[in-house]
Amino acid sequence: MRQLSLIVLAASGLFITACGQKPAEPAAASAPATKAALDGNDPCRLLSAAEAEAVLAAPLAVAPYRSYGGIGDRAGLPLEGSDVCWYEAGNRRNLSVTLTRSNGGSVMKGVGQVTDTVEKNTKAKFQDGTELAGEWDEAKVMNGTSFMALRGDSLVEIDTGGSEATPAQIGSLADAAIKRLEAPLPYDSSLSFKAAEAFYAKRPASGDPCSLLSKADVEAVLGGAVQGEPQANSSGDECIYTYATTRNGLQKAGDQGKIPKGTLSDEEMKMMSEFMGALGGSAAIGDAAPGATATDTLVLNVEWRNGYRLYRVSNQMMGSMGAGLGAEMGAAERKALGSSSALTGPWDHAQLSKVQFSSVRSDVQINLRPATLKPEQYAALMTRAYEKALK
Secondary structure (H helix, E strand, C coil): CCCCCCCHHHHCCCCCCCCCCCCCCHHHHHCCCCHHHCCCCCHHHCCCHHHHHHHHCCCECCCCEEECCCCCCCCCCECCCCCEEEEEECCCCEEEEEEECCCHHHHHHHHHHHHCCCCCCCCCECCCCCECCCCCCEEEEECCCEEEEEECCEEEEEECCCCCCCHHHHHHHHHHHHHCCCCCCCCCHHHHHHHHHHHHCCCCCCCCHHHCCCHHHHHHHHCCCECCCCEECCCCCEEEEEEEECCCCCCCCCCCCCCCCCCCCHHHHHHHHHHHHHCCCCCCCCCCCCCCCEEEEEEEEEECCCHHHHHHHHHHHHHHHHCCCCCCCHHHHHHHHHHHCCCCCCCCEEEECCCCEEEEECCEEEEEECCCCCHHHHHHHHHHHHHHHCC
C-alpha cells in the first residue's frame, strides 16, 4: 500500500507524556532466529532507533513499527505489512520512512508531475539553497519536509513533517537509508507492533469541536451574544458561532465599506459576499452606518491527532506559496515560526495569516477564522479550548 504525504493536493486549500523508557536498538529489539527470517520489505530496517532519536532530540516512546503515513488522523496508526515505518518520541514529535522496492522511478516521476507544477528546483535542493548529496541516483524535496531518494528501482521517502529536522539531518537520514537497501538492519518491526498499538491508543480521541468553546466563552471574549447554538460542520472538525457585533470583518465603524455601493453589480456583490462569508468573515459588504449592529461568524477548526505535523506542513506550504516559493526549511523556517512566537498564548507555535489564526500545542492544532480578532482575544479563546482538548 502506497502512503505518500501529498500535501500539495490539499493545498489548492496529543500531548501524552510517555513513560520515557528508551527502546532497544534494532538488533536487540528484533532478536530474530535467523537473518533469513526477516522481511526484506520491512521499511523499519532502513533506519535505527538511535538515528531517529538524534533528529527528534528525544528517546522514542516505542520501538519503530509499521504504520499508516501522511498527515491525517491515521498517520502513525499501526498497520501490519505497511511500506511506512513510524518513529515517534514521547512528546509526539515523529518522522517516517517509506520504502518502495520496485518501480520507484515511476512513483517518483508521477509525484514529480504533481509537485513540479507548484515547486521548482526540488531535485536534491531545498528552497533555502541547501543542496544535498548522497548515495542516490535522483532526489526530490517536497513541501520542505519530505525527501524522496531513488537508487536503482527502489525509492525511499523520509518524511520529517512531525519534527523540526533541518535539511542536513534529512539528507543524513536519506543517505543512511539508501545505503541499507542491499543490507538492511537485522530488525523485526513485528515484535514491537503490540506495544505500538497500546501507545497509539493513548492519543486523544477526536471529539465534538463545539465542546471546546461554549457560547458563554465566546460571548465573554467577543462581547456579543451568540445567536442560536454553535453548529458543527458535516465533517465534524469545525464549529461555527454566529455573534452580534458593531462592525464586521470588512468595515470599521463609521466607514462606508471597502466596496462602495454601485461599484459591483448585484450578482458580483452577492458572489463577493458569499466568498468572504466562506472565509469566516461577515458576508455583509457595502454601506454601513456608524456603530450599526451586524453579525459576524467565528469558525473554530480542530485537528486532534497529528496536529503538529499538519501545522508545520500546511503553514510551510502556504507560506512558501505566499512568499513566491521562498525558503522552505532550516533557519528560514525557524525564523518564520520564531516571529509568530511573539503572539503570546497557550500554544507552542502560532501563525496569523490574512485568512486565519493557526496554533498548535503538543499534537493538537486549533485554528480560528477570521483573522481580524485582537491577539488577546485569540489567547483567551485558545486558553479555554486547549484546556478542554488536552485534559
